[in-house]
Amino acid sequence: MADLQRTDEWHADRCGHVTASKFGAILAKKKDGKPTQAREDYLMQIVTERITGQQESGMTSFALQWGKDAEPFARSEFEGDTGLIVVESPFVKHPTISWVGCSPDGLIGKTAGYESKCPKNSAIHLATIRDGMPEEHKPQVQGCMWVTGRQEWWFVSFDPRMPPHLRLYKELIKRDDKYIANLEAETIKFLEEVEAQIQLFKQAA
Numbered sequence: 001m002a003d004l005q006r007t008d009e010w011h012a013d014r015c016g017h018v019t020a021s022k023f024g025a026i027l028a029k030k031k032d033g034k035p036t037q038a039r040e041d042y043l044m045q046i047v048t049e050r051i052t053g054q055q056e057s058g059m060t061s062f063a064l065q066w067g068k069d070a071e072p073f074a075r076s077e078f079e080g081d082t083g084l085i086v087v088e089s090p091f092v093k094h095p096t097i098s099w100v101g102c103s104p105d106g107l108i109g110k111t112a113g114y115e116s117k118c119p120k121n122s123a124i125h126l127a128t129i130r131d132g133m134p135e136e137h138k139p140q141v142q143g144c145m146w147v148t149g150r151q152e153w154w155f156v157s158f159d160p161r162m163p164p165h166l167r168l169y170k171e172l173i174k175r176d177d178k179y180i181a182n183l184e185a186e187t188i189k190f191l192e193e194v195e196a197q198i199q200l201f202k203q204a205a
Helices: 008-014 020-027 037-052 062-082 122-131 135-148 177-203
Strands: 100-102 106-108 112-117 152-158 168-174
Touching: 020 037, 020 100, 020 135, 020 177, 037 177, 062 112, 062 152, 062 168, 100 135, 112 135, 122 152, 122 168, 135 152, 135 177
Parallel strands: 112 152
Antiparallel strands: 106 112, 152 168
């Protein structure tokens, strides 16, 4: 199966776009309702990418590399367990809102998608089995449904070090239109702030 992500074309497509993996940063607020530093940092990252036309290159940690290496095994295990076929996807842009997109781990049929996590810390995997999909992944999963227009998303956690009956956790997440409406409003506001910063730097030239 060809890897449609992490190619030069994939990086070029993503450049300057807010993406599902960072929707959590857009939604993040302090207790007083003010934006978090993570949101401010992400805003300036997008501003920089839009101005330079180059995507920021992030550092690859051992934990991230572990997850990347385990992804194909997670997909294979999921397909064998469910009988579903996961089709790899390139970067998907929102059909009507510019500078918004997502990189699904896969698409299933015409109405579903797929997101897998392979945590380096096995305790996270076990906690997911016990408690369900961690809340921190909700913006990404619901955001992928927003961008792609799909109605449900499989969330998978996989750890090859576990005994066979504990290696794979799967949960079907349904589309939450109320949550998505708020995500859309906050993302549009974020993009307006990005554009304002870009115009500010243009005037400074």
